[in-house]
Each structure stands twice: as structure tokens, then as C-alpha cells.
Amino acid sequence: MQRPRLALVPGEPAGVGPELCVRALQRPWAADLELFGDADVLLSAAQRIGLPLERQAPDTLSAPGGRFALHHLPGAAAVEPGHPAAANATSTIAALLAAADACTANRCHGMVTGPVHKAAINDGGIAYTGTTGLLAAHAGREVVMMLANPTMRVALATVHMPLREVADALTPALLERSLRVLHAALRDDFGIGDPRVAVLGLNPHAGEDGHLGREELDTIIPVLERLREEGLRLEGPLPADTAFLPAKLARFDAILAMYHDQGLPVLKHAGFEQAVNISLGLPWPRVAVDHGTAFDLAGTGRADPSSLFAAIDACTRLAATRAARNPTP
Structure with missing residues (x-):
């Protein structure tokens, strides 16, 4: 495998995840990134923080870092940064599970996730204790x-x-x-x-x-x-x-x-x-940021993308190492 393909999931749409993902799309990576989430939220986040991002086709985003595959999973409610909406819980979880399915099918070789707000998911009627547990149950693995x-x-x-x-x-x-x-x-x-x-x-x-x-x-x-x-x-x-x-x-x-x-x-x-x-x-590498949704910073452009960048780099290395040990015929 020359270049891993990584599923990138912004997480809670009202948190800092979407704008951190927009920042990630401003630069090239050693892996191909595929976005799983609401395209409108990503485009609004880019506009809000003054960074270029275009939806060139239903399934493609374009930014200075290149062209990125998009799996558009729209939310049910309008997104206001800093104010999570329980109505968007279903689409938030759907993005995580769609990315997991892509990894299980080997369409993606690893998964990078932004922060998810537990209370917003539970308020939306979905029992949720964390993304690690969600993905473990989905894969049927102990993690x-x-x-x-x-x-x-x-x-x-x-x-x-x-x-x-x-x-x-x-x-x-x-x-x-x-x-x-x-x-x-x-x-x-x-x-x-x-x-x-x-x-x-x-x-x-x-x-x-x-x-x-x-x-x-x-x-x-x-x-x-x-x-x-x-x-x-x-x-x-x-x-x-x-x-x-x-x-x-x-x-x-x-x-x-x-x-x-x-x-x-x-x-x-x-x-x-x-x-x-x-x-x-898990059957595939999953790396997440080590911080929360930071609602107080959402929409301000001041959120530090360092952890997300480190997560992408780490997941790229893990996917490459796993592929080297288990090459696909």
C-alpha cells in the first residue's frame, strides 16, 4: 500500500471538530483523507474562519491540500457553533458508523475522529458512553x-x-x-x-x-x-x-x-x-483527538489543530505498519 486512505469524521457539529477538519484540508498529507459528515457544516466552518473550501461535486471537496472524497451525512437541525442540538445526534453517530463500515470493507485503512459530546448524543435518544465503546460494539471486539x-x-x-x-x-x-x-x-x-x-x-x-x-x-x-x-x-x-x-x-x-x-x-x-x-x-487503526468539543472556542477560529494533525499522522503510520505486516493479496 503506497498511500493509506483514512476516514476523517469531524464529530460534534457544534464543536471545534468541523473547523479543525477544515484546517487539516489546507495542507497535503501522506494519506488520502475521506470526509464523513455534513458538507454544509464543513463549508460554513470554512467560511466562518476564513479558509478556502469548495464542494466541487456531490462527493468531492476541494481545498489547498487537494481534492477530498466526501460522504455527505446531513444533520436534522441547523448548527450553531457552541450550542449542540440533540436532533443532530443521529447524523453524528451515522457518520462514525459509516466510516467504520468503510474501514471494515477495506475502502479505508484507518479512521480519525474529532470530539463527540456525550450529552448531546444521549439527549438525542441514543445510548452512548463514548466513541471507543461504540466502535468496539460495532466491530464485535474488545478494545x-x-x-x-x-x-x-x-x-x-x-x-x-x-x-x-x-x-x-x-x-x-x-x-x-x-x-x-x-x-x-x-x-x-x-x-x-x-x-x-x-x-x-x-x-x-x-x-x-x-x-x-x-x-x-x-x-x-x-x-x-x-x-x-x-x-x-x-x-x-x-x-x-x-x-x-x-x-x-x-x-x-x-x-x-x-x-x-x-x-x-x-x-x-x-x-x-x-x-x-x-x-x-479494532480490526483497523482508529485515532482520535485528545480533547473535547471546546464549545467555548467553536466558531472563533482559535482552536488548536495540533492534536488532529498528530492523529492523522499517527493513523497514517499505524495503517502503513499494519498493511506491511498483512499485505493484501
Whole structure:
């Protein structure tokens, strides 16, 4: 595969996603981009921020970056930046699923998504906890969320749940599945032949030999020992307060954190603008921006496109690596 084809989905039409996509179309990429969303929203966003974008045919957009295929999925309600409309929930989800279908059919080789507003989707009558879960259910796969920037990769054993529920959710089966998915993705999508993974403990000081909690002794250590016997290179459980020191980070290809706010604040402090959200375990690469809809910035032209640009670059690399490992006959 010489040039990957990537599905690009703006996400919530009233957020910053459409104008960030317009900015992406102003420059050439190492992949061909196909837009899945409402053409009128994209054209209005371009006009609002003063950037060139034309719809040259029903299925084509033209901008300084080139000509881009368009899959027009119109919303039901007019879009006002900063003010999400529940009536547009159906078209927002339809764009994500249409892009997923294109990837499943190998018409696209990866998927890049802008931010989606959970409340607007649920207010529109669609049960939705996040795009990662939506795509996982659509593909029938178990997935792991990983955030990455040029400094580190941090995967999560548990994601969006109250802190008081994390210990009960952290079962041996969940931990083993997370590590297997992470290991396979590092090998197959990132091209790392023998990945090295640091596994954080759940409790302070990784439990202090059971004095600060038994999750390490009862759950984490037995899983690590079993997987090490299979040849996985896993170190831990490590205390989270020292695992991110530069000298330690240099020894690992990724870190598995036990819960959302254990690892992500460090990653975002180390480089929020270049951070991306990667769904590991799907049949195709999916990379998302690592920020929300930013309704306060929508329509102002001041939203930073760095995360979207990084997501496109990352998805291009992942698609190319996967294609090299599994060439199409």
C-alpha cells in the first residue's frame, strides 16, 4: 500500500471538530483523507474562519491540500457553533458508523475522529458512553484505550468509571485481556518486535507488600507472572509516583495504568497538544483527538489543530505498519 486512505469524521457539529477538519484540508498529507459528515457544516466552518473550501461535486471537496472524497451525512437541525442540538445526534453517530463500515470493507485503512459530546448524543435518544465503546460494539471486539504523545504511551485497564468502583472492576480477566490487547497492538500496529510494558500498581507504593491494599498481591502479580511465562516482557507492579521518571520511561514501550487519572495527567502535562487517543484491538487503526468539543472556542477560529494533525499522522503510520505486516493479496 503506497498511500493509506483514512476516514476523517469531524464529530460534534457544534464543536471545534468541523473547523479543525477544515484546517487539516489546507495542507497535503501522506494519506488520502475521506470526509464523513455534513458538507454544509464543513463549508460554513470554512467560511466562518476564513479558509478556502469548495464542494466541487456531490462527493468531492476541494481545498489547498487537494481534492477530498466526501460522504455527505446531513444533520436534522441547523448548527450553531457552541450550542449542540440533540436532533443532530443521529447524523453524528451515522457518520462514525459509516466510516467504520468503510474501514471494515477495506475502502479505508484507518479512521480519525474529532470530539463527540456525550450529552448531546444521549439527549438525542441514543445510548452512548463514548466513541471507543461504540466502535468496539460495532466491530464485535474488545478494545483498550491508549493515549500517546512523542514522550510516552499510556494504556488504561479501566476508563470512565467512579474511582470507588475501580478496585472491583480490576479483575484478573480484565487485566489479562488489557495486557494481551496492548502487547498485540505494540507488535502489530507499532512494529515493535518484543514490546516492553510497565504495569502500574493500583495502590500507593504498589500496595507496600499488602499493607496499603491487596490488589497487587491478589490480582496484578499473579496475572503478570502467568503472562511472563508465555514470554511477555512485563515489569511491575510499579509505584505510579516514580514510574514516569524519564530514566524509567526510556526502558518501556508503553505503560498500563489501572485507572484514567493515574496515568493521563502525566501524559498530558508532558505534551497535551501532541497527544492522541488510540483504540487498540479494532480490526483497523482508529485515532482520535485528545480533547473535547471546546464549545467555548467553536466558531472563533482559535482552536488548536495540533492534536488532529498528530492523529492523522499517527493513523497514517499505524495503517502503513499494519498493511506491511498483512499485505493484501
